[in-house]
Amino acid sequence: MTNSLRVRLLWWLLVPLAIYVFVTGKAAYDNARHTADLVQENTLLASARMIAGEVEWSDGRLLVDIPPAALEVFASPYGDQVFYNVSVDDGRLLAGVPDFPTRATTTHDSPNYYDADLDGKPVRAVGFVRQMYDNGAIRRVLVSVGKTQASRDAMIRELWRPQLVRQIEMVLLAVALACIGLTFELRPLLKVKEDVMDRDPMQLEPLRVERLHTELRPIVEAINQCIARLGLQVAAQRRFIADAAHQLRTPLTLLETQLQFARQHREMEPTLSEALAAMQRSNRSMVGLTNKLLLLAQAEAADYTQLAKQKVDLAAIAQDVIEDLAMFAQKREIDLGAELAESAWIIGHEGLLSALVYNIVENAIRYTQPGGHVTVTVARDAQRVTLAVTDDGPGIPAEARSRVFEPFYRASADTEGTGLGLAIAKEIVQAHRGEIGLSTGEHPARGLTVSATFVVL
Ligand SMILES: Nc1ncnc2c1ncn2[C@@H]1O[C@H](COP(=O)(O)OP(=O)(O)OP(=O)(O)O)[C@@H](O)[C@H]1O
Ligand SMILES: [Mg+2]
Incomplete structure (x- = not known):
């Protein structure tokens, strides 16, 4: 993973938030589906009950007149198809689609919900049984109502999507705020960077810590301690050069006098005299160098x-x-x-x-x-x-x-x-x-x- 603080922080934020959004999104989806199923099943049952209520005896035969309201309850802009089937337990079809996949319940009055397939379309259906008595005869009438799933799917979407979108917006907002916040909060650190970058190599004052965050202070304080040690080191070195130059001056001056004295000796071989003159020149330039080194050390140490x-x-x-x-x-x-x-x-x-x-x-x-x-x-x-x-x-x-x-x-x-x-x-x-x-x-x-x-x- 990259070493950028911004990217790392974003990972710390993004990964847990994405998992959170996924988990809560999934729970919200399950909830929405459960609610939409419940609404759909209630409507199916209400419709089936209305139809069952209209089954009656007429001249010893069972008849049904489908009430329009039983189909109108399904009206929605999603154009769902509704199927129904009313049949008696002797196999007679009273109304509806003959090849409707019915599924009767053993007990009457308790509805049976199931998924089926009609003309290649998945439908949700309910089977509801009504017992009809007449002259000692008992007939079980099975009313089945089914519908395609478009309005139910739309309802799930409407319940679930806005919630998901809000959560995603929240994650994006958190990411943006983290980026902006970090940019602002990193400024003091960048100030420290500029402070260090603009420095003269010999500028050994400590860095300012007043405006820094508590978390960053120990780092800058450690750097300051390092600068302080460096300062001591530099001062020691300057002192050393100054001391060395100072110490060199005395023997060099002495040497100059000795050379001068030697050259005054009259009976001296010319070559020896030349050598002494050269030594004196070298010695003078050494004195010059020593004096300048001393002066440079003094000038460097001057504050x-x-x-x-x-x-x-x-x-x-x-x-x-x-x-x-x-x-x-x-x-x-x-x-x-x-x-x-x-x-x-x-x-x-x-x-x-x-x-x-x-x-x-x-x-x-x-x-x-x-x-x-x-x-x-x-x-x-x-x-x-x-x-x-x-x-x-x-x-x-x-x-x-x-x-x-x-x-x-x-x-x-x-x-x-x-x-x-x-x-x-x-x-x-x-x-x-x-x-x-x-x-x-x-x-x-x-x-x-x-x-x-x-x-x-
Ligand atoms: N006025 C000048 N005209 C031309 N060149 C110069 C002049 N001043 C300095 N320089 C050049 O700059 C170099 C550095 O000068 P600097 O004074 O630091 O050293 P230096 O004169 O060589 O030695 P020192 O002054 O220590 O005896 C010199 O070697 C010389 O070449
Ligand atoms: Mg010079």
Whole structure:
């Protein structure tokens, strides 16, 4: 059987109801038949009695005059055929159809009902005996009346069919109501489904149970417990990465100092000196990676409600970052410009926002060819503060744009980097409930604008 709740419920409803309708329908049919038989037999007997009442002696002979009323009792729109036969026990036929299949009773006055066949038609008949006395002679007169079954069958139909139709209508109504009811009652469950489907993978708040049916609550509560455990697990993992990165920093810094010290040794073989220089480069990139991992873990763990509830000026932060990166820009022959609003206050974490601006501006300087331009804009209106960093470098191909925010994804392999910069930027913006996006400059094939928008509170 299918697994649909609707179909299963319908089976539970339909099968017992169908059996019920069948059983009660059968009982109703038997009842209707019994009633119709009774009415038919009473009419047959009444007719036979009327005819028997008209049998009389005349000059020592028995005669009968069939009263019209005896046949009129059978009048109906169904065109039943009526047969009768009045015969005496000496074999004489007084009236009626000679080959009528008679069946006499032994006792007089008690009618005998039977089914017979006349001219190929099934008939219901009654045999009724009247004793006639005259001059010491006793004669038994047998009056038999029979009729075809059309009006009786019609009566059964009229008694039984409406009842059956009503019951079938009731079953259909029950089925329709069950379907409609289920559609309505399943809505809260579908809401839960939407709630789960629309979720960000890292959104680990419990599902709402208030509006749910008592029967569904345990399921959602179990899911919530699972989400809570998942949350603990994720937090533990983030803590682990943060701790690991933190722990790595000390030995790496130590190594840097040791390498620097070693390289100061004058009488050193040139090859050894080269090897030490290479080790120092590797060590620096390891320090860079460790710092970025730590920052990513911090940004991921940052929660808007727990962010330092302080107001920070994004324009001032941008100004500091530009000053920090001025040397780097100069080295790469990049014209680094700024259009900063006088002040742009938002609620947030200064260290994280500073890292955000740094990563985006550093990318623009690093990936733009020498002689290029990079402009940092911080603009403000009544509701929003927008940071935009525009360059006229190579830009990011459309197919890579959706992936550059993933950790460790790099669009070009010929430059150095960890691939974490934009992933960190995205986490920081999300932690501040802002939005980050990429767009191309005026020239669609060149340049890139990375913008982050925050709501002013
Ligand atoms: N302004 C830009 N112009 C062209 N390409 C860019 C720009 N900014 C980012 N990209 C591309 O997006 C990729 C991802 O950038 P992201 O900052 O995340 O990593 P990264 O710069 O390679 O490494 P990291 O910043 O961690 O040292 C980069 O490798 C680069 O190919
Ligand atoms: Mg970068």
